[in-house]
Amino acid sequence: MLIRKARMADVESMHQLINECAAQGLMLARSRSMLYETIREFTVIEIEGQVVGTGALHVIWEDLAEIRALALASDWRGKGLGRKLVEALVEEARELGLPRVFALTYQLDFFLACGFREVPMETLPHKVWKECINCPKFPNCDEYAVIIELNEGGR
Numbered sequence: 001m002l003i004r005k006a007r008m009a010d011v012e013s014m015h016q017l018i019n020e021c022a023a024q025g026l027m028l029a030r031s032r033s034m035l036y037e038t039i040r041e042f043t044v045i046e047i048e049g050q051v052v053g054t055g056a057l058h059v060i061w062e063d064l065a066e067i068r069a070l071a072l073a074s075d076w077r078g079k080g081l082g083r084k085l086v087e088a089l090v091e092e093a094r095e096l097g098l099p100r101v102f103a104l105t106y107q108l109d110f111f112l113a114c115g116f117r118e119v120p121m122e123t124l125p126h127k128v129w130k131e132c133i134n135c136p137k138f139p140n141c142d143e144y145a146v147i148i149e150l151n152e153g154g155r
């Protein structure tokens with residue numbers, strides 16, 4: 001298993017993984033164009049030459065980043081890979097000097113298991129909603145907001 005930054009050749013696999021989850025209402029869809037433009041935000045998990053998972057770290061502000069588009073192939077879920085991907089993205093945030101990472105998600109228990117805590121949506125700064133205007137549910141978001149503080153025992 002290899003966890004590494006995404007490359008252009010990964011985009012077709014990332015597109016498929018993300019949009020399968022998007023079709024189930026688990027995350028926003030991403031066009032190829034969006035993936036090309038944001039390729040440097042993405043990390044992938046590769047197993048035997050196949051990209052089986054992906055996720056992105058998007059910087060919002062000097063003290064805040066967001067985990068986005070976290071998607072594993074269905075055959076590879078429940079094996080600890082999602083946690084490893086989140087740990088890699090959180091480590092990337094730490095290396096950048098970011099003190100906090102949040103996510104908006106339906107997978108509350110997964111993020112709690114990864115060391116995040118739930119916070120009320122309204123405690124997040126307005127700037128985080130920029131992407132949300134593309135969501136069909138906006139402004140009636142029904143996801144959970146979770147956050148991890150990297151200076152206070154965050155991994």
Ligand SMILES: CC(=O)SCCNC(=O)CCNC(=O)[C@H](O)C(C)(C)COP(=O)(O)OP(=O)(O)OC[C@H]1O[C@@H](n2cnc3c(N)ncnc32)[C@H](O)[C@@H]1OP(=O)(O)O
Pocket residue numbers: 021026027067068069070071072073076077078079080081082083084103104105106107109110111113114
């Ligand atoms: C910000 C966002 O992108 S939100 C979108 C999240 N992505 C999706 O919903 C897409 C579909 N799901 C997936 O791709 C994956 O199942 C993920 C990314 C949610 C989780 O990855 P997995 O590899 O399946 O989880 P992993 O095996 O690492 O689980 C880590 C822990 O979380 C728990 N967990 C994982 N998924 C769930 C869940 N749906 N409900 C409850 N607990 C869960 C596991 O039991 C485990 O806990 P433990 O270590 O105490 O035993």
